[in-house]
Structures are given as structure tokens and as C-alpha cells.
Amino acid sequence: EVQLVESGGGLVKPGGSLRLSCAASGFIFNTYTINWIRQAPGRGLEWVSSIHSISKYIYYGDSVKGRFTISRDNAKNSLYLQMNSLRAEDTATYYCVRDYGDDGAQRFDIWGQGTMVTVSS
């Protein structure tokens, strides 16, 4: 079964740090770009960051640039998001989502179940 499973969410104080992980299974992980997409409570979807299959290209949204770092370990079929200098507005459910640029059928098709991050004092 094709699957993405996030972990690492929790409660953190403003200014703190958190590292999210996403474990992939059921597909050839090192051929896919993977994204982090978040959703604040009661709000819409916001793309956060993406990393190319072999980390050749990395992108960040303006709201997290300079504070978040995306990385991956293809040997472990895993994706990470290091979040520093966290703010209240980073409170959201964070999803990892796969993307295969050469095939429309595999663009943003598989989503993890999400991990909740709450930034509060």
C-alpha cells in the first residue's frame, strides 16, 4: 500500500523548535518530489515547502523561508521538516504529500494523515 505517515507534532512555545518526520512506503521514494502542506485550524490549505527526489531543488513558501528547513534521507525513505523560531501562526496540521512532475496522475495524489503542531505559551 502506498503510504505516507507523519510524526513529530506537538505543543511548543513561541520561538521554539520542532522536527517533523514523514515515513514513506509502497512506492519508489527516491523518484518523487515531496511537499509539506499545512492547514491552520478552520482555515484553507497552504503549501509550505518541497524537495526534489534527489534534493536537487528545494523551495519554501515566503511565510517559512529562513525558519524552516526541509530535508530527506532516501536510504530511510524519510522526509523531514526542521522548524525553528516557531510562531503562533505556524499552528496547523502538517501533511506530507508526494508529487511526480512527469506524470499528471501522480501530482499531489498521496497525502499523509497529518501531524498537528501547536505553538502556544
Added chain:
Amino acid sequence: DIQMTQSPSVMSASVGDRVTITCRASQGITNSLAWFQQKPGNVPKRLIYAASSLQSGVPSRFSGSGSGTEFALTISSLQPEDFATYYCLQYNTYPPTFGQGTKVEVK
């Protein structure tokens, strides 16, 4: 960044209604658009990709159309399980951007 303007924000509809949601891109995105359905507490589910291709397993009452800057998601006959929030996503150009969502609620 490409802005995706989705309308309406809220739609009141009845079972059996034909429902159409639109997304307008601030610049041309060819057919690089997907539609997602999200129910409360659930993960977004992709319904349509490449503007008009139906995701496997999604009922045929859902259809997508459009190209360039104007796109639509149509539900031909609304079913009880279709009351949800719908989002469009453009993936033609980084950063990928979502519409603000359309909540389809019971009339």
C-alpha cells in the same frame, strides 16, 4: 506567485442539485490543476487532476473542465456524502497555490 480565486466561498445546495465551483488563475497554468474534497477531520482527497482527469475510484458525477486561467468542478447530482469543502490547486509554477476553498452546505 499565481493567485487562485475560487468561487463561491460558500454554496447552499440540496441533494440532486447540479453544483459548479470555479477557479480562476491570475495567469495561464495550461491544465496543471487539481481539485480536492475535504470533510471535517479528514485528509484532503484528490478528485480531479490535469484539470479534467477523474481520479480512480471517484464517482463519475464529479467532472472537471477548463484550461489556461478558467476552471470548473461540477457535481452533476449532489449526493449526501458530497457536502464538504472543495479546493483547487495549481501546480504549473512554483509555488503551488490553492484556492481559498468552497464549502458546500445543506440548503
